[in-house]
Amino acid sequence: xxxxxxxxxxxxxxxxxxxxxxxxxxxxxxxxxxxxxxxxxxxxxxxxxxxxxxxxxxxxxxxxxxxxxxxxxxxxxxxxxxxxxxxxxxxxxxxxxxxxxxxxxxxxxxxxxxxxxxxxxxxxxxxxxxxxxxxxxxxxxxxxxxxxxxxxxxxxxxxxxxxxxxxxxxxxxxxxxxxxxxxxxxxxxxxxxxxxxxxxxxxxxxxxxxxxxxxxxxxxxxx
Amino acid sequence: xxxxxxxxxxxxxxxxxxxxxxxxxxxxxxxxxxxxxxxxxxxxxxxxxxxxxxxxxxxxxxxxxxxxxxxxxxxxxxxxxxxxxxxxxxxxxxxxxxxxxxxxxxxxxxxxxxxxxxxxxxxxxxxxxxxxxxxxxxxxxxxxxxxxxxxxxxxxxxxxxxxxxxxxxxxxxxxxxxxxxxxxxxxxxxxxxxxxxxxxxxxxxxxxxxxxxxxxxxxxxxx
DNA sequence: GGCTGAAACTGAGCGCACTCAGTTTTTGCG
DNA sequence: CGCAAAAACTGAGTGCGCTCAGTTTCAGCC
Numbered sequence: 200x201x202x203x204x205x206x207x208x209x210x211x212x213x214x215x216x217x218x219x220x221x222x223x224x225x226x227x228x229x230x231x232x233x234x235x236x237x238x239x240x241x242x243x244x245x246x247x248x249x250x251x252x253x254x255x256x257x258x259x260x261x262x263x264x265x266x267x268x269x270x271x272x273x274x275x276x277x278x279x280x281x282x283x284x285x286x287x288x289x290x291x292x293x294x295x296x297x298x299x300x301x302x303x304x305x306x307x308x309x310x311x312x313x314x315x316x317x318x319x320x321x322x323x324x325x326x327x328x329x330x331x332x333x334x335x336x337x338x339x340x341x342x343x344x345x346x347x348x349x350x351x352x353x354x355x356x357x358x359x360x361x362x363x364x365x366x367x368x369x370x371x372x373x374x375x376x377x378x379x380x381x382x383x384x385x386x387x388x389x390x391x392x393x394x395x396x397x398x399x400x401x402x403x404x405x406x407x408x409x410x411x412x413x414x415x416x417x418x419x420x421x422x
Numbered sequence: 423x424x425x426x427x428x429x430x431x432x433x434x435x436x437x438x439x440x441x442x443x444x445x446x447x448x449x450x451x452x453x454x455x456x457x458x459x460x461x462x463x464x465x466x467x468x469x470x471x472x473x474x475x476x477x478x479x480x481x482x483x484x485x486x487x488x489x490x491x492x493x494x495x496x497x498x499x500x501x502x503x504x505x506x507x508x509x510x511x512x513x514x515x516x517x518x519x520x521x522x523x524x525x526x527x528x529x530x531x532x533x534x535x536x537x538x539x540x541x542x543x544x545x546x547x548x549x550x551x552x553x554x555x556x557x558x559x560x561x562x563x564x565x566x567x568x569x570x571x572x573x574x575x576x577x578x579x580x581x582x583x584x585x586x587x588x589x590x591x592x593x594x595x596x597x598x599x600x601x602x603x604x605x606x607x608x609x610x611x612x613x614x615x616x617x618x619x620x621x622x623x624x625x626x627x628x629x630x631x632x633x634x635x636x637x638x639x640x641x642x643x644x645x
Numbered sequence: 646g647g648c649t650g651a652a653a654c655t656g657a658g659c660g661c662a663c664t665c666a667g668t669t670t671t672t673g674c675g
Numbered sequence: 676c677g678c679a680a681a682a683a684c685t686g687a688g689t690g691c692g693c694t695c696a697g698t699t700t701c702a703g704c705c
Contacts, residue, residue: 436683437683471684471685472684472685472686473685473686473687474684474685474686474687475683475684475685478683478684
């Protein structure tokens with residue numbers, strides 16, 4: 200019956216609220232004492248639930264971490280996409296978005312390290328969520344490529360989506376290297392490296408399409 | 423022969439031999455029962471040592487896994503580099519090498535999954551070893567690029583090493599996606615995807631260098 | 646309200662990676 | 676040899692993530 204769907208039954212509401220409490224407790228403890236040093240028992244206690252209950256909401260401690268991070272990352276990406284530089288190049292836009300994520304991770308490298316390590320290997324419902332998030336990001340950046348392709352600024356024969364996916368891979372690789380290092384580079388330096396890598400991938404888009412007209416409209420002088 | 427080589431002090435020899443026993447035991451158990459289902463106590467027992475002794479040789483169970491895998495991967499890469507296709511394109515060579523690694527990982531995806539997950543985040547001595555291994559691989563493949571650049575087949579202005587590093591990143595990203603998936607693609611399909619990604623990165627090398635334009639009249643070469 | 650089955654919750658307990666105080670083995674030296 | 680210091684080794688112990696048999700809470704129905 201539809202009435203049941205309308206009113207949020209007591210059970211559902213309790214569950215949702217309990218989930219929030221767990222997330223809040225975990226967030227506070229993780230950032231105060233670090234991921235490894237926080238025990239699930241402490242989280243449960245702070246959330247006011249039994250030690251076992253936590254695992255009815257999250258399959259594992261790692262799973263909990265991923266769930267927390269994903270929400271925050273969503274916000275970061277959304278904000279970055281909303282503030283794209285107006286007059287910048289495609290490369291600038293890519294660096295703007297991924298740079299924002301790097302800055303975010305810089306706030307708490309130990310957490311970020313644990314997160315990245317788990318993110319790509321989670322299973323269950325969270326795995327789908329993670330990949331949806333990545334797909335969304337890829338799609339948005341692919342759209343930026345296609346926009347320029349449509350205006351004739353870039354080689355329209357290149358598969359925009361695949362290029363965007365490659366850039367995500369480059370970002371992750373850089374991030375892993377950065378987070379894994381004993382002595383971490385300043386994020387400015389890190390972003391500069393990322394820019395280099397992106398430039399190398401995106402340069403392909405500037406190539407004259409194999410068959411298409413080569414800027415015939417532009418009065419280019421030949422010797 | 424030197425005096426130092428002659429007398430392998432009893433201590434050193436024992437240590438080395440014990441290390442071998444641990445590795446052999448771990449390898450056998452991991453491949454029989456899987457990584458997660460094997461306990462460090464079982465490994466120690468099979469190696470004929472005390473439970474705590476294992477941790478004098480390897481900092482953690484993960485560390486042990488990484489050490490085992492790295493040795494095997496070295497061999498795989500070495501063989502692949504020695505059997506590069508003679509008449510193939512640069513893309514063919516990249517796919518040949520990384521394809522060999524994929525095939526290797528296909529033999530035991532659960533182990534590979536655990537390995538890849540830990541590899542990029544190990545610390546201590548093994549971390550240095552892992553990155554030396556990656557650097558070596560990058561250098562070898564960069565050399566293949568430079569070889570063609572020197573012959574004028576590819577844009578010599580592109581930084582070969584960075585391109586090779588980008589390709590490694592693409593390989594790792596694909597591998598993570600593949601190993602993390604619930605239903606794993608056939609490796610042939612996986613390799614085809616990797617080829618696409620590589621092609622997108624390497625295409626940049628075919629661009630006519632800014633100043634030297636000799637490729638214009640040359641018919642496009644395919645495979 | 647009273648009853649009933651199901652859903653949610655609990656915490657004592659389990660298995661395992663890893664530690665460390667105590668023991669054994671090895672080495673260098675007189 | 677004997678001896679002392681150092682190095683290597685050991686396994687009982689510890690802490691933590693996670694489980695599950697038992698308990699409590701809730702929703703729907705009379």
